[in-house]
Amino acid sequence: MTGSEQGQTMAQVDTAETGQGGAGRQDTGAGTWRAGIRRAIRIGSRPGPWKRGLVLAVLALLLGLFMLLHARIPNRIGNLGSLVETVLPWLGLFIPVLLAGALWRRSASAVAALLLPVTVWLNLFGGLLSDKSHPGSDLTVASHNVGADNGDPAGTARDLAASGADVLALQELTQQARGTYEKELAKAYPYHTVQGTVGLWSRLPLSDTQPVDTKMDVGPLADTKPVDIKMAYNRALRTTVATNQGPLAVYVAHLGSVRVNPRAGFGTGHRDRGAQALGEAIAAEQNERVVLLGDVNGTMDDRAFDDITSQMRSAQDAAGDGFGFSWPAKFPMVRIDQILVRGVEPESSWVLPATGSDHRPVAAGISW
Structure with a gap:
């Protein structure tokens, strides 16, 4: 090949390479432009903050x-x-x-x-969420479901006596444990009365004590307690406490248990009948100053207690600090142990430390 022919060949190669390089750059530019368009379309079609979620x-x-x-x-x-x-x-x-x-x-x-x-x-x-309590009170009341299967009734009684309550209501008293509570509480509380499974211990004299019919038509705890634990039938009482400010009517109640069943739903029949009967008894109460202490197996948000809450107010709601959950004792998630008042002023309300029961005791200070 001559020098002239070699020069022409190299020129052709250079021309071909230059043409291909230009096309490559054009293709790259077009691809970038198309990718930008697609990105813009995606951004434009993405829902805004008011359309998301x-x-x-x-x-x-x-x-x-x-x-x-x-x-x-x-x-x-x-x-x-x-x-x-x-x-x-x-x-x-x-x-x-x-x-x-x-x-x-x-x-x-x-x-x-x-x-x-x-x-x-x-x-x-x-x-x-805020603390609504006030210092001082005329009377301290407390209530505790001591638990039928409580393994340490003597210790529970001593803890309750040390609480400083003037009036102490107990629920779920068994025939076996009743004597223990009477013995351990006798020194701190010279006056007491027991009606069935509920009782009241007081530093002040009691009078006019009587059972309250809560319409229980079956054994109240037969389906929940061991067969060797014997429970009496009556589950509510009414008595009068003689205070320096005058007579105070006190009701102690343990309403029927509730059950959650996948088929039947929220079973509250016995409790609801008891709440209605208790509301009727309080409505008929002649004393204008009334306190209700007890395990009612429900919260005061539950419409089943409208007959009671329409006449009385919760000490926890009026003068407590927090929700005051009382059950279960190990990790309280709901307040089913209640102190309600009428005609007296709640000054404070609190939950006491756990005992051998599956409930925690609750207490409140009240004034005239």
């Missing part, structure tokens, strides 16, 4: 409405309304869960929707 927003609104309208949930199907009202404070736990989901999804709509359940929960229970 709509499911979470709907769940938040439903939760708020569920709490707001709890009184309208019917009891016709498995006492669902009463069951919801029993666990009503715990529904607030869903709020931080939904909030975490809303933040993860960066959903403005879900965060805004959470304002409803937060507002409703605070309206229902916000007042319980």
